[in-house]
Amino acid sequence: MNRTKGDEEEYWNSSKFKAFTFDDEDDELSQLKESKRAVNSLRDFVDDDDDDDLERVSWSGEPVGSISWSIKETAGNSGSSHEGREQLKSRNSFSSYAQLPKPTSTYSLSSFFRGRTRPGSFQSLSDALSDTPAKSYAPELGRPKGEYRDYSNDWSPSDTVRRLRKGKVCSLERFRSLQDKLQLLEEAVSMHDGNVITAVLIFLKRTLSKEILFRELEVRQVALRHLIHFLKEIGDQKLLLDLFRFLDRTEELALSHYREHLNIQDPDKRKEFLKTCIGLPFSAEDSAHIQDHYTLLERQIIIEANDRHLESAGQTEIFRKHPRKASILNMPLVTTLFYSCFYHYTEAEGTFSSPVNLKKTFKIPDKQYVLTALAARAKLRAWNDVDALFTTKNWLGYTKKRAPIGFHRVVEILHKNNAPVQILQEYVNLVEDVDTKLNLATKFKCHDVVIDTCRDLKDRQQLLAYRSKVDKGSAEEEKIDALLSSSQIRWKN
């Protein structure tokens, strides 16, 4: 039975779905286990045979001969042929991979596909497709540029765009007037092919002034989106920002600038960059997030430097016992809070690394704070700190336990961190809802809580059933027996 079985049943009953539960103790799983046993019992018989028909069945682990496998092989060997590579460089036979070719007069992306013709020995295709002889399925090979030079110069914008779509080279240079260029763009847009739109845009970008290009695109949203995406892809940040500025899309401008921080690895440089983002025209809400981002990294840099020093000095117990596994730089706020609750829990509010300071600076809600502190202190098995986290004093000096997150969650987190039964028991007892309490107590084997709750509920049957779950001859069994034979309890069943 699990913790929320009660809720679940209510839900499933009130609703029409079959209560199929992903729960360990379901019949389904035991059925599965049984099948597994059955299948495994056959293994001896099956496995003593030759195992090599693995390749013959359709599945196998990266079959030898597959392309992926072969690539891994090459990669493994190429490390050793480092010398060969150096040689290759000095031979200088491949001097220019680095840049895109400067756009000349061929603009379609597919015009990268230009090649040379060769008499193809191409029989297999037509053999395979003898039933459809009408069409040649051979890839259409590109031809040297020269062959196109004498092609017609009077292609209309519509013809030109159609040729571009087919991946054929053709010159856009002869479209000189703004009107022609715009018509070319309109044709491309109305044909819907994004590659052609982008090809025409590259031409326009080169031959029109920025102002005119932007102005014309402002009323052509489809084309505009293609240009924006293109600029993002080639990383022309400057023109992109100019465009957003022109369009008065201030928020996108700010976000686009902010995005650049992802490319800055050095923490100090990143911090400085974030500082430049603070004044940008984000929405009011995002402005606060950007400010927080900057402050967080600033803190992390200080904490990191300090703790690295402490750790290497080897004088601080917590770092000796629990060496840090990773740097705290660029971690989310909640992770930073966890870190600070783990390593700097007792520090006064005045230090940057103290949890209380973080909580105040970033206005972390109580719920989130308690959840994180609990996880950190439980991980260290600092049960007193856990206790203090939930203890409040009222004005008369009485203490009371309170949790902003619900004690069932507290119990779960404690259990995940292997808290001893005595500790778990204490918190299970604080769970208000009796059913939830009983479920949790059963799940985590808090016998006393189960027994006491059954007694309070005067549920003799459940107590009887629970007796079979405790160890024979244990103190719990004795306790149950004592209760069952007691004449003072008026059982309800």
Place this chain on the structure above:
Amino acid sequence: MAFPHRPDAPELPDFSMLKRLARDQLIYLLEQLPGKKDLFIEADLMSPLDRIANVSILKQHEVDKLYKVENKPALSSSEQLCFLVRPRIKNMRYIANVSCDEWAFSLLPLDVDLLSMELPEFFRDYFLEGDQRWINTVAQALHLLSTLYGPFPNCYGIGRCAKMAYELWRNLEEEEDGETKGRRPEIGHIFLLDRDVDFVTALCSQVVYEGLVDDTFRIKCGSVDFGPEVTSCDKSLKVLLNAEDKVFNEIRNEHFSNVFGFLSQKARNLQAQYDRRRGMDIKQMKNFVSQELKGLKQEHRLLSLHIGACESIMKKKTKQDFQELIKTEHALLEGFNIRESTSYIEEHIDRQVSPIESLRLMCLLSITENGLIPKDYRSLKTQYLQSYGPEHLLTFSNLRRAGLLTEQAPGDTLTAVESKVSKLVTDKAAGKITDAFSSLAKRSNFRAISKKLNLIPRVDGEYDLKVPRDMAYVFSGAYVPLSCRIIEQVLERRSWQGLDEVVRLLNCSDFAFTDMTKEDKASSESLRLILVVFLGGCTFSEISALRFLGREKGYRFIFLTTAVTNSARLMEAMSEVKA
């Protein structure tokens, strides 16, 4: 168990021809470079390539070494280099100064009824960036299909991208007029659908076996890597998942709760088969070994793999409190206990449960509720940034642009921009602008659509998942996938007639189309074959749902998708911060 097809169900066309075609084209291109050459292959083309060719074919055509294309200068000692890449700006800059030819390998048959374009980036490129670069590829793929399998007498579609792809495809056909004329249509209907018509279905947790395997282990290009926890030995196995796997084929479309029963029945049968060998004489034994043993052994292997997979799925799902998650999803779909669901999501975020899961639930809440109320939006977003990192600010901006996660706002900022821009322009252009904006700022209207199309089945008593009564079984009887319901309704009517209101609520008034050619040559068999084209990806749950519909009505569905997707892939595509 696995439902049989009706006896009158049509045969599927043979799509292995597409593989042969792609392979032959590749060989043809390799032959253009006589002599030894090194082949550089882009990482995400490797798996598709594996499905159509192998190393020995490449060696036969004098390919010497194979390399992966990385975003750095390529180094090789060979005189000739051959690159297989998609035409992307990013890698082209490293492979300049070469001659290029186009290898039109756009359709990979992953299964007898599933063709994939293996273009996962289609989703982000189009639905986030508004880039139409793949539309021509889609049109060409459709053109190829119609030249191979005859014209499609009935065409339907919904969505802006669907309409554009359709128009471009028609243009292609007109230009190469005559090729398909006179051919008998093999496939009677084609249905094109944009992913953004139905985000909800793609965002739900999957509970049919194939979908669950995809959500848990990630099926890639029709195969899955089962780790040691599944194979119960120390190595991982790459397993092809398709109709050829007899065990898988019987459970792939089943609700997960049925799978156990099926597997244990199978296990018992297998045991009985093996037990028969006791008491056999030598001759019978010889027969048994030569005729049956091989089959039994293969079945045994498959069976133990799928049992291992089920076990591993159960373990993972129990750990992550799947039951509570599903409960929340169903509540969101039905529209009750919104407050409770919101705090469930909040807690998810606070506890730093997977960032992708948290994002998915927020999107589901947003779409089913027509956007989050501003107070919730701000608070969830703040907590998300605190838990998973401030840079996710960019992810939120992306999700808002794609319409996946929005804020209910009366005086929307977009409207302000819109009116400002509209003032700048006149007549014809203004129409286009409003168009473009409305695609960005549209409301999802999920609740109203759900009511109109009866997506939440009203059922008395228990929904028996063993004997599904409708397509809702793919979501435990809680919800009929919207995309599949639309397809069902249109096929029933052979048009959009009577669905005007739904189409309007879907913001697709201008993008729902029908095109019938008078085609007397179409056989009644072909008229029960339907090609469904998902632009932006489809999920295994949708495939299972339509396979079920097909069985009920005596149709067969064929799926063409830009990529197989699921909620995690959609979210990752929107995420600005790569894990």
